[in-house]
Amino acid sequence: MEPFRRHQGRMVPLDRDNVDTDQIIPKQFLKRIERSGFGPFLFYDWRRNDPDFVLERPEYQGASVLLTGANFGCGSSREHAPWSLQDAGFKAVIAPSFADIFRTNCLKIGLLPVQLSESSVRRLMELAQEDPAIPVTVDLQARTVSAAGFSEPFEMDDFARDCLLNGWDDVGLTLRHEDAISAYEQRRAAWLPRVPTP
Amino acid sequence: MARTLAQKIWDDHVVRSAPGEPDLLFVDLHLVHEVTSPQAFEALRLAGRRVRRPDLTVATMDHNTPTRGGRQAADDVSGKQMDALEENCRWAGVRLYGMGSRHQGIVHVIGPELGLTQPGLVIVCGDSHTSTHGAFGALAFGIGSSEVEHVLATQCLPQGRPHDLAVTIEGELPLGVVAKDVVLGLVSRVGISGGQGSAVEYRGSTIRALSMEGRMTICNMSIEWGARVGMVAPDDTTMAYLEGRPHAPRGADWENAIDAWRGLASDENAPFHQEIRLDAATLEPCVTWGTNPGQAVPVGGRVPEPADENQERALRYMALRPGTAMEDIAIDRVFIGSCTNARLEDLRAAAAVIQGRLVHQNVQALVVPGSTQVKLAAEAEGLDRVFRDAGFEWRDAGCSMCLGMNPDILQPGERCASTSNRNFEGRQGAGGRTHLLSPPMAAAAALTGHLVDVRSLV
Numbered sequence: 001m002e003p004f005r006r007h008q009g010r011m012v013p014l015d016r017d018n019v020d021t022d023q024i025i026p027k028q029f030l031k032r033i034e035r036s037g038f039g040p041f042l043f044y045d046w047r048r049n050d051p052d053f054v055l056e057r058p059e060y061q062g063a064s065v066l067l068t069g070a071n072f073g074c075g076s077s078r079e080h081a082p083w084s085l086q087d088a089g090f091k092a093v094i095a096p097s098f099a100d101i102f103r104t105n106c107l108k109i110g111l112l113p114v115q116l117s118e119s120s121v122r123r124l125m126e127l128a129q130e131d132p133a134i135p136v137t138v139d140l141q142a143r144t145v146s147a148a149g150f151s152e153p154f155e156m157d158d159f160a161r162d163c164l165l166n167g168w169d170d171v172g173l174t175l176r177h178e179d180a181i182s183a184y185e186q187r188r189a190a191w192l193p194r195v196p197t198p
Numbered sequence: 199m200a201r202t203l204a205q206k207i208w209d210d211h212v213v214r215s216a217p218g219e220p221d222l223l224f225v226d227l228h229l230v231h232e233v234t235s236p237q238a239f240e241a242l243r244l245a246g247r248r249v250r251r252p253d254l255t256v257a258t259m260d261h262n263t264p265t266r267g268g269r270q271a272a273d274d275v276s277g278k279q280m281d282a283l284e285e286n287c288r289w290a291g292v293r294l295y296g297m298g299s300r301h302q303g304i305v306h307v308i309g310p311e312l313g314l315t316q317p318g319l320v321i322v323c324g325d326s327h328t329s330t331h332g333a334f335g336a337l338a339f340g341i342g343s344s345e346v347e348h349v350l351a352t353q354c355l356p357q358g359r360p361h362d363l364a365v366t367i368e369g370e371l372p373l374g375v376v377a378k379d380v381v382l383g384l385v386s387r388v389g390i391s392g393g394q395g396s397a398v399e400y401r402g403s404t405i406r407a408l409s410m411e412g413r414m415t416i417c418n419m420s421i422e423w424g425a426r427v428g429m430v431a432p433d434d435t436t437m438a439y440l441e442g443r444p445h446a447p448r449g450a451d452w453e454n455a456i457d458a459w460r461g462l463a464s465d466e467n468a469p470f471h472q473e474i475r476l477d478a479a480t481l482e483p484c485v486t487w488g489t490n491p492g493q494a495v496p497v498g499g500r501v502p503e504p505a506d507e508n509q510e511r512a513l514r515y516m517a518l519r520p521g522t523a524m525e526d527i528a529i530d531r532v533f534i535g536s537c538t539n540a541r542l543e544d545l546r547a548a549a550a551v552i553q554g555r556l557v558h559q560n561v562q563a564l565v566v567p568g569s570t571q572v573k574l575a576a577e578a579e580g581l582d583r584v585f586r587d588a589g590f591e592w593r594d595a596g597c598s599m600c601l602g603m604n605p606d607i608l609q610p611g612e613r614c615a616s617t618s619n620r621n622f623e624g625r626q627g628a629g630g631r632t633h634l635l636s637p638p639m640a641a642a643a644a645l646t647g648h649l650v651d652v653r654s655l656v
Contacts, residue, residue, distance in 0.1 A: 016511070017508050018508065020490070020622045022601075022620070022623070022624060023622065023623060023624075026624055027601050027625075028602075028603070030233050030261075030603065031233070031262060031275040031276050031278075031279050033237065034237070035237040035240070035343075069508075074490075075326065075421075075620060075622060076326045076340075076601075077234065077324060077325055077326040077340040077341060078233075078342070079234070079343040079344060082342075097391065097394065099391070099424060100394060100424070100426050101421075104342065105344065105345075108342065108345065109344065158218055159218055159219045159220065169245075171247070171347065171351045174222060174351075174352045174356065175351070175352060177213065177214050180214045180222070181213055181222075181224070181353065185224075189458070191447040191451035191455055192226060192316075192319070193227065193313070193319075193445045194253045195253055195255070195256050195293045195314070197252050197253060197291040197293070
């Protein structure tokens, strides 16, 4: 995973609550077996059907921070959703709340999910609407979001932050505890279900 | 100290705990399917790692599989995804119930059916409806592909503790109200993010009286109100369902297992962070009007006035006017299927409504059994004839039109009464409109050509 320390970029305001993963990336694009190349399919139906869709507007091209409503990423566990955001150039998503699986998936790939209060997200959306060129800075080291006179701290637990700051491979982290895993395996009850290798 | 069901299972599975870090949990059963696993296997290979416990890993094909014409009916990209799963399972030594296997089916239907889903286990799968397995008193949750890779490599997952949330439902369900109505009624009351961060335990006399199939329907939709897991304490109903299944413990092992399972129920004074109480008598047959599962009303109700822009948007997408009686909404398609409602009991309940009647001339109706075993069992008792004689199509097992990754999709503008779990925009096909409801209600809609209270037909 690419480390995430501090990012400065432009914002795009997607002012909707409960944006589900079926909207972020529709199912017909989940058939690929690769991990990259999902960017062109991000918000596929909305981009195609709504000529005024905010991500299509020229003034928001190149934005790298998505501002959106509560419960972003609800629905399916498809990691293709954060993959598509990342592949389309997004580095951070700022929302009043995230669905749990989506948030975890973001943390695993270094796409920063930033939770701010509803009024703070609203303020940022207004800034981005007034001046789409305005830059926002998301500083993970300091755990702050700042833009044109706006500055707010956000919460992120130390462990998740360290993983992102260092770009740690968390499978590698777990494998350091091989002894503990083996010890646990030794003490599991013998009757627990197993499916013998064919 | 008194503990909840979820806390007991959690504590039993902590491999390592350190201050300031998430607990490392051991995974007893990892279910794998073709759509969310290829990137995980690929990453594993690139890192030079192996699958640690192929004997605790089981794979099937369900999401993109055609429901008629067999594997050759799949498009090229879907075919490649199935090829990849076969290759990966061969490489790793993982048991695969692929297309053509008599145990193939929706991953959340086959786990319980095989007796692999058992009380007290930690179960994960790269699919959000993994909460289904919680019906057995297992701690079961959906994960993304990076976590699939993590479990393949280590058989463990780092996880933060969830909050404990009790949903207590008491009383006898009114006639004609089934498990799907309970969960739709619940989600419409608490909203689609009301369970965020929670381990939900469903309890109370209403839940105790439900079959395992009904409990699975409710636990399945826990994710639709944002919960991480949804579970029911194991009891006699659970044991009776499991006994004798292919992977259930036998003999002395069965006795040991029963002893362990009996101790799992939440202690009397176990601390829940929150409790939601529901009176079964207030529940009615339910149907959704909007584009998320919380936008549901009793079938006798009307399309509501939009409360905000999000609801206005939903009404526009659904092409519905506020004030319209739900029963006046005509439908084009009916889908009976999905991990929510495609088990034998669901098919029986729908067939009981359909028996001796005909599907309305304007409706195209589809039954997709949840697994090959469900299909065979249904055929053995003649349910396929009931459906076919009425004008339903009787298909092979899979996820099918729940998410439309295979050829079973809605055309733009088509309106579908569906027993699945999500009515998101385009979920069943771009431009398609979904109304979620129970199997008997879907059957009634198929017969009349519009949404209707099933109680008026029986």
